[in-house]
Structure formats: structure tokens, C-alpha cells
Amino acid sequence: DVKVTQSSRYLVKRTGEKVFLECVQDMDHENMFWYRQDPGLGLRLIYFSYDVKMKEKGDIPEGYSVSREKKERFSLILESASTNQTSMYLCASSAIGQSYEQYFGPGTRLTVT
């Protein structure tokens, strides 16, 4: 059974803080993705990675960075959190060539005050 875990279910941070969201998958997947989900906007891709140390910008990368030092771990970093980054953050993974079938973690609901 594919398992994608995220470091926190709920997180509250202050404006200007540096925030780290961690994601770990146990299926040896090459692809990993970070999305944010907001009501009425669906899932929007922030960044994705198809290999260790490789990353590609998604549709809304501004204000975010990522790190993938190990195959199983993909981190999302908010360099200086702002209130408009309050959202649900979802991590996903997939096998190479099978990005149509992504496995999602439970999500982290981040509130920036």
C-alpha cells in the first residue's frame, strides 16, 4: 500500500516566519509534487520533482522553494510566510511515466497570522 505522509496536519505560523513542510513517500517513486488547495480553485501545482536534486516550477511557485535531497523526501519551504499563503498543502508522488496516477498525503492546513 502506497503511503505518503506529511509532517503536520495543522500548522499555525506568523507572518514573516520561515516554514518547512515535509513529505515522505515509501513507494520508491521518482516523481513528487506539492500542491495547494483553496476553495473553488482546485489543486494548483507549486513545484514538482522527477529525481533527487531535480525540481521544476509549477503554476504558482512564487514565494515557495523546494528541496529534494533524498528520493523519498520532498520539502516545501515558505521563505517568509504571508497571510495569502494560508491554505491546504498537499504532497503527492507517482512512479516515473505515471504522473496520471498520483498518491496524495493527508495534507497540511497552514494558517499564517
Place this chain on the structure above:
Amino acid sequence: GQSLEQPSEVTAVEGAIVQINCTYQTSGFYGLSWYQQHDGGAPTFLSYNALDGLEETGRFSSFLSRSDSYGYLLLQELQMKDSASYFCAVRASNNQGGKLIFGQGTELSVKP
């Protein structure tokens, strides 16, 4: 630009059949996926169509017409547990990573 359109809400009764449509306009197209997300839960993969036609998996079927840039998810014998949001997603590229572009989601309410 890239866009996917699906209805925001659909309501149906238990035991009925419901169809959730998705039209897309993307710069590339390699296939259409469908995901289900229960309230407070993670999205889960339901189906994928790369070619035209109907794919059936139990009570759920998914259809694609590439010439019409259109697909749908068909849910039969609706059950209360089918109440959830359903997202269509286009696989817009076939290169490394091959990201998905998601629609805004359709909230399905199943009434007794």
C-alpha cells in the same frame, strides 16, 4: 492558457446514475484522470483515459473524446458514501514528471 471546466455542484439521489462532465483546453494533452476527495481527506485516483472511449471500473466509468476535448465520469448505483468532490485532471506533458492540471472540482451530494 490552460483551462478545465467542470460543474461546481451536482446533486443526485441514492441508487441513481450521475454524470460529471469535464471539458478542457490545454496546450498539450496525453490523457485525462479523475480523482475523488472526501471532505477532509486526500484525493484518491479513480481512473485514467489516454484513448477515446469508455473505461469501466465497477460502479464508476470514465469516458474520453479527444476530438471534442471532453470527458466525463459516470457513477452508477449511487451510494451515500459517493458524496465527495470529484476532480478531472489533464496530463498536459509526457516529459519527465509529466505534471497534471486539475479542474476546480465538482461537489457531489447524494441524497437518500
